[in-house]
Amino acid sequence: MKTQDYIDREKTYLANNYHPLPVILKKGKGCWVWDIEGNKYLDFLSAYSAVSAGHLNKRIQKALIRQLKTLGVPSRAFHTDQLGAFAEKLCLLTQMDKMCPMNTGAEAVETAIKAARRWGYRYKNIPKNKAKILVSAGNFHGRTTTIVGFSSEDLYRQDFGPFDGGFKSIPYGDIDALERAITPDVCAYITEPMQGESGIIIPPKGWLKTVQEICKKNNVLLILDEVQTGMGRTGKDFAFQHEIDRPDGLILGKALGGGVYPVSAFLAHNELMSVFEPGSHGSTFGGNPIAAAIGLKSLDILKDEKLSERSAELGNYLKNEIKAINSPYITDIRGAGLWIGIDIDPKKTTAREICSQLQHKGILCKETHEVTVRIAPPLTISKKEIDWALEQLKSILI
Numbered sequence: 001m002k003t004q005d006y007i008d009r010e011k012t013y014l015a016n017n018y019h020p021l022p023v024i025l026k027k028g029k030g031c032w033v034w035d036i037e038g039n040k041y042l043d044f045l046s047a048y049s050a051v052s053a054g055h056l057n058k059r060i061q062k063a064l065i066r067q068l069k070t071l072g073v074p075s076r077a078f079h080t081d082q083l084g085a086f087a088e089k090l091c092l093l094t095q096m097d098k099m100c101p102m103n104t105g106a107e108a109v110e111t112a113i114k115a116a117r118r119w120g121y122r123y124k125n126i127p128k129n130k131a132k133i134l135v136s137a138g139n140f141h142g143r144t145t146t147i148v149g150f151s152s153e154d155l156y157r158q159d160f161g162p163f164d165g166g167f168k169s170i171p172y173g174d175i176d177a178l179e180r181a182i183t184p185d186v187c188a189y190i191t192e193p194m195q196g197e198s199g200i201i202i203p204p205k206g207w208l209k210t211v212q213e214i215c216k217k218n219n220v221l222l223i224l225d226e227v228q229t230g231m232g233r234t235g236k237d238f239a240f241q242h243e244i245d246r247p248d249g250l251i252l253g254k255a256l257g258g259g260v261y262p263v264s265a266f267l268a269h270n271e272l273m274s275v276f277e278p279g280s281h282g283s284t285f286g287g288n289p290i291a292a293a294i295g296l297k298s299l300d301i302l303k304d305e306k307l308s309e310r311s312a313e314l315g316n317y318l319k320n321e322i323k324a325i326n327s328p329y330i331t332d333i334r335g336a337g338l339w340i341g342i343d344i345d346p347k348k349t350t351a352r353e354i355c356s357q358l359q360h361k362g363i364l365c366k367e368t369h370e371v372t373v374r375i376a377p378p379l380t381i382s383k384k385e386i387d388w389a390l391e392q393l394k395s396i397l398i
């Protein structure tokens, strides 16, 4: 079968909810992936940051195989010898008190929403069914009906209603808007500390710190979605660490699964997590021994391989070198760590066209919206690999 045959078969049998680049991948190792024609590509997307530790990281692979030979999915009806160690390490690393394991990012966001509302009724005495949650314009928190209901992106929500409400969107990075939006019925502000799908949007310096002060003053929970920014992506273990000690709630996913398995978590302080009693929430696969073994190993790798430090240092280097290209196609370059958004002048070409040209140069990345090329390589990437990528970027951007 040839590349086009694979594409045609997918077209016949798959829902049309993605628009992939026309490449059929069959192998991955470290920062590289190979297609069925034998072409090799540097992965500049890392599965939207899920593969921060590199493709088939040896230590992840070993942990997975070891656990696969021992115990798979017994459900949370029973304790296991794996989950506690993962929870302990994650709580110590984030400085949060407790964690609730889930599988996908969206499920962890749903967990946060449930916890925040219950906290609103039980600790803030918000009248029954009146709890309101503030969210940021341009947010991305996943694809469940509740979550797309408070998205500001029409593509994500069109004809998926009715949406039940309980959310209010405020401009991102805007302190005054937050203050104005807080009413006695607001239980939480759920936001990304830096926005990913929106196009790598970095809020003004000091914003998050002030947000926390305002939330504290008004008895509003600050819950951060770090599904994409967490695990070293922005140059710190977690993006909140650029500005604050810890939020009230923290949502993790993607890279927590070591690039091989869905592992997500909602973390909170004791009071917030105390709203869950047995039976009130759960997940059949959440926190299973395979997920726990992989989650624990991904945290070990984050620390042992100094992924956050690498991200900060190499990210700065890459961003500055891209700026130095002085490309006529580029209108803006932003980023934190190895997480860079490049805006392409829509009068000249599209971000998708740039991604397509990069594919032919041996680099895979993906546009987000029409104008932004997102760069997010595995955090294990070497300076030599970055320099090679810069040569390719230069060859199409000058």
Ligand SMILES: *Cc1c(COP(=O)(O)O)cnc(C)c1O
Pocket (backbone or CB within 6 Å): 048, 103, 104, 105, 106, 107, 109, 140, 141, 142, 143, 192, 196, 197, 225, 226, 227, 228, 229, 253, 254
């Ligand atoms: C990817 C993402 C999610 C959703 O994660 P899924 O595993 O796809 O459900 C939620 N929040 C943010 C910030 C994300 O980037």
